[in-house]
Structures are given as structure tokens and as C-alpha cells.
Amino acid sequence: MSEAASTSGKVLGPVIFLGAPGAGKGTQSKKFVEMYGVPQISTGDILREHVSAGTALGRQAKEIMDRGELVSDKIVCMMVETRLSQPDCDRGFILDGFPRTLEQAKWLDGVLAAKTYEGKSLAPVVVDFEVSYNQLFKRLTGRRSCPTCGRIYNVYFQPPRVPETCDIDCSKLVTRKDDSEEAISVRLKSYEEQTRPLVEYYRQQGRLHVINGEESSEAVTKQALAALEADRR
Ligand code: AP5
Numbered sequence: 001m002s003e004a005a006s007t008s009g010k011v012l013g014p015v016i017f018l019g020a021p022g023a024g025k026g027t028q029s030k031k032f033v034e035m036y037g038v039p040q041i042s043t044g045d046i047l048r049e050h051v052s053a054g055t056a057l058g059r060q061a062k063e064i065m066d067r068g069e070l071v072s073d074k075i076v077c078m079m080v081e082t083r084l085s086q087p088d089c090d091r092g093f094i095l096d097g098f099p100r101t102l103e104q105a106k107w108l109d110g111v112l113a114a115k116t117y118e119g120k121s122l123a124p125v126v127v128d129f130e131v132s133y134n135q136l137f138k139r140l141t142g143r144r145s146c147p148t149c150g151r152i153y154n155v156y157f158q159p160p161r162v163p164e165t166c167d168i169d170c171s172k173l174v175t176r177k178d179d180s181e182e183a184i185s186v187r188l189k190s191y192e193e194q195t196r197p198l199v200e201y202y203r204q205q206g207r208l209h210v211i212n213g214e215e216s217s218e219a220v221t222k223q224a225l226a227a228l229e230a231d232r233r
Pocket residue numbers: 019020021022023024025026027028042043044045047064065066068069070071072073076096097098099100104139140142143144152153154155157158178187213214215216217218220
């Protein structure tokens with residue numbers, strides 16, 4: 001039986017994909033969306049949509065994101081609250097890039113404690129993708145994505161069939177502005193200072209699954225799947 005067939009229809013509940021920039025959270029989220037039929041909630045994607053649409057929030061966030069710094073907890077929590085209130089989150093969801101500070105994690109605890117799935121309250125499953133600094137750097141400088149379908153590529157590890165062109169819809173691939181070497185250094189530093197403490201936070205809650213994010217994308221999916229299924233048994 002395929003992974004998608006064996007997981008379809010199950011209540012997944014809340015899942016948090018934790019990891020440094022470039023750890024593979026977005027790549028893996030897209031696979032799990034297909035397998036479980038639940039939405040990926042990427043705070044980075046939502047912010048980038050605001051930037052593209054030129055909203056007041058997007059104008060406020062743009063320079064902060066381009067520098068590689070974190071947007072304020074208040075703005076990000078407000079965005080997540082709005083997204084979680086939509087009905088497609090009822091069977092579960094994958095949080096990609098949220099929470100990223102202790103304040104965000106504590107806020108989320110409060111929200112999840114009040115939310116029920118088929119009458120039951122479910123604690124989140126937290127999967128932490130561990131990847132070394134050098135590998136993260138190479139993954140981020142080599143990342144390209146499709147502006148039309150969102151598929152993520154990597155010129156070193158997961159190249160498109162035709163250079164700079166999406167395999168699915170032939171769009172010209174784009175490089176994120178914050179994938180410059182300067183912004184990557186700031187992002188990795190803010191991960192170490194503000195987000196890494198969440199690993200300990202969720203370990204103490206007994207919610208944490210640490211996996212080796214440095215393996216092939218397929219091997220990482222297997223590890224993450226095993227973590228989710230173990231927790232939901
Ligand atoms: P966001 O968009 O969340 O960026 P990020 O956390 O920096 O994470 P990335 O999207 O860069 O990496 P990823 O782990 O998803 O890796 P991917 O799968 O793409 O945030 C952007 C900005 O928004 C932040 O800097 C901040 O300003 C703001 N923001 C967002 N959320 C916020 C929050 N909660 N609070 C405050 N501010 C917030 O993979 C990377 C590359 O590696 C790809 O090319 C991929 O093809 C390749 N790859 C993936 N897996 C593998 C593998 N196993 N082997 C080889 N290559 C691989």
C-alpha cells in the first residue's frame with residue numbers, strides 16, 4: 001500500500017516541523033500535505049504572500065524578512081490565529097516555521113489546549129529536523145522555487161530536468177531574496193538564539209522527535225512518518 005493510501009482519512013492533529021532555515025521543513029510539509037490531506041501552514045509563505053500583494057502587513061514585514069530577521073511575535077501569532085480558524089484545519093495541520101520563539105510556543109500551547117479534534121484535545125507532535133551548518137548553507141544558496149506551483153528545487157541536490165525551469169509547469173524558477181549569503185548568516189544566527197531553545201522546551205513536554213534531516217529527502221520522509229505514526233498510536 002502507498003504511503004498516501006495508508007494515511008488518508010486519518011486525523012493527524014497538530015504537527016510542528018521544527019528546524020533551522022534550509023532544514024527541509026517546506027519540502028517535507030508538501031509531502032505530508034499529500035499523504036494526510038491536511039494543510040501546510042507556513043508563516044514564511046503567508047508573509048511572502050502579503051509582501052507580493054503589497055498589504056500594510058507585507059510592507060511592514062518586507063525589510064525585516066530581507067535582512068533575515070524575525071517578524072514580531074504579535075504579527076505572526078495574529079496570522080496563525082486567522083489561518084487556524086479556517087475549516088480545513090479541523091482534521092489537523094502542519095505548522096512549518098512556527099513557532100520560532102518561546103513566546104510563540106507558549107501562545108500556541110494556549111490555542112491548542114482550547115482546540116478539539118473529533119471531540120478530543122490533541123497535543124502537538126513536534127518533529128525536529130537536525131542538519132549541520134555547512135549543509136544548511138549549501139541548501140539555502142542552491143534553493144530555487146517555482147513561482148507558479150511552489151515546488152522547491154536545489155541546484156546541487158534536487159535540480160530541475162531543464163536548468164532554472166519547473167519540471168511541472170515550465171515556469172522560470174526564482175531565488176528567494178533572503179537566500180543571499182548575508183541574509184542566510186543572520187537567519188542561522190537568529191535560529192540559534194531564538195528558535196533552538198524550543199527543542200528543549202518541547203523535549204521537556206515529552207513532545208519531541210529528533211530526526212536526521214541530513215539524509216536524502218525520501219529517507220527523511222520515512223523518519224518523519226515513523227515519528228508521526230508512533231505518536232498517534
Ligand atoms: P521561512 O519561509 O519559514 O524560512 P526558513 O525557516 O528560514 O526556512 P526555509 O523555508 O528557508 O527552509 P526549509 O526548512 O523550509 O527548507 P526547504 O524545504 O525549502 O521564513 C522566512 C522569513 O519569514 C523568516 O526569516 C522571518 O523573517 C519570517 N518568519 C517566518 N516565520 C516566522 C515566525 N514564526 N516568526 C517570526 N518571523 C517569521 O529546503 C531548503 C533547500 O534544501 C531546498 O533547495 C531543498 O530542495 C533542499 N533540500 C530539502 N531537503 C533536502 C534533503 N533531504 N537533501 C538535500 N537537499 C534538500
